[in-house]
Amino acid sequence: MTGISTTPRAAACAVAVDVALLTIQDGRLRLLLVEPDTPALAGRWALPGRRVRDEESLDDTAHRALDELAGITAPDAHLEQLRTYGDPDRDATDRVVSVAYLALTPMTDAPTDHDRARFWDTDDIGTSAGPSLAYDHDRIVPDAIERARSKLEYTALATAFVEEPFTLGELRAVYEAVWGVRLDAGNFRRKVVSTRDFVVEAGGLARPGPGGGRPARRYRRGSAQRLHPAMLRP
Amino acid sequence: MTGISTTPRAAACAVAVDVALLTIQDGRLRLLLVEPDTPALAGRWALPGRRVRDEESLDDTAHRALDELAGITAPDAHLEQLRTYGDPDRDATDRVVSVAYLALTPMTDAPTDHDRARFWDTDDIGTSAGPSLAYDHDRIVPDAIERARSKLEYTALATAFVEEPFTLGELRAVYEAVWGVRLDAGNFRRKVVSTRDFVVEAGGLARPGPGGGRPARRYRRGSAQRLHPAMLRP
DNA sequence: TCAATAGTGTCTTTTAGACATTATATG
DNA sequence: CATATAATGTCTAAAAGACACTATTGA
Secondary structure, three states: OOOOOOOOOOOOEEEEEEEEEEEEEOOEEEEEEEOOOOHHHOOEEEOOEEEOEOOOOHHHHHHHHHHHHHOOOOOOOEEEEEEEEOOOOOOOOOOEEEEEEEEEOOOOOOOOOOOOEEEEEOOOOOOOOOOEEOOOHHHHHHHHHHHHHHHHHHEOHHHHHOOOOEOHHHHHHHHHHHHOOOOOHHHHHHHHHHOOOOEEEEEEEOOOEOOEOOOOEEEEEOOOOEOOOOOOOO | OOOOOOOOOEOOEEEEEEEEEEEEEOOEEEEEEEOOOOHHHOOEEEOOEEEOOOOOOHHHHHHHHHHHHHOOOOOOOEEEEEEEEOOOOOOOOOOEEEEEEEEEOOOOOOOOOOOOEEEEEOOOOOOOOOOEEOOOHHHHHHHHHHHHHHHHHHEOHHHHHOOOOEOHHHHHHHHHHHHOOOOOHHHHHHHHHHOOOOEEEEEEEOOOEOOEOOOOEEEEEOOOOEOOOOOOOO
16 A cells, blocks of 8 residues: 555566557558657657556556646547566666556547647558657557457457447448458448447438438447457458 | 656556466366465465566566466466556555466376465356455456457467367367367367368377277367467357 | 449358268277 | 267358449539
């Protein structure tokens, strides 16, 4: 409880939380990164992260990192642990054990009101067009993207990327952006509506986009966490 | 990994590793638990756990916990992170952030040569026939079991429970024990051999059990990590 | 009108599952 | 011989996927 008392056997160390926040913008999967203000890391980009405070849960630290470093307060965003990175030499100065989180959110508000934070196209990360990553975040980022790709198959996580009510065209665009594929609209619809409790009809119709098109029915998230049957990658 | 080199708010805290080691014995899924020598926890059972030392990786701590507390040295056992439990009040005396691991191993050697460690039938845990768990391990254990059940579907993890070479009857017994179901032997064989790189034939035949039966072909693990197509739960 | 998107119908191929049949061992 | 387990064959039902077709909007 106190946190100041340390046992003689335990090393004094620090626990941090780093958040990989993914969203979808213009049909592309994007990742939030921030520029650390450490001079030694000038020009590099990092996942938003904060040290865990006394009496603060890990989830709370994750939310605080997003808020303080990118101005993002997303209390209803999906947030789950990715894994914990604790190699003794992953930080040059001090041993820091980092609990990495995966966050998914719809792209609603402006990218960010902080000028040291921006979204990057995940396809560019790791290429010359993308950012150079600080710390060991080049290990965390691929893990986060693969987790999202994988969980879209057997959980209802895709709905975390869209705002309610949503159309099945919007939901299909999530799968297409995250998986990087094109899906048949008709077969996709049939699968989604036949998967138990994936989505429920919300009533009413959405307005078509600027190019026209038949108005789409609107849906909300269903009660299912895991999908039966699963939505398997092509 | 915060971009701030030192913060006065960072707590001196301890990081520990707890390991949920699952194995299969007599067709049942079993979990390794140890009796802590803390007098306040007399009669309770816990996952083997150790504090992380300086210059020790988290994986190393997991192996050390198994070795020191249960005499299990399983360098080739499957070991993966489960999640990290870091609620401020999860430990009564001191804030301890615990990285939980899931370990899977074939049941080969004697259960243990430590008299404070034993395997428990997972079906009994949580019932009056099972152990009373210490700390917040009653939260970790169900997560570990569900992780194993789930990953058997879409990864080749089932092979971590058997020794090479193995028969498809032995592999089927893994699925039946973890999922708690009966599977058709013929259909199971067809699925396994048609799943790319799940298993490869090792040559030779296994000797039948005491009740007789046709000798079974022997297999080794294939190169696949994820299964395509998946082995879905009935 | 045309282009674009939503939704339905239909057909084929693949897969899952039930269950019978054959093969080869032990006792 | 009976019994047990392995491996294969067969049939049916369900699911996946390709693709045509209809419906309803914006320009």
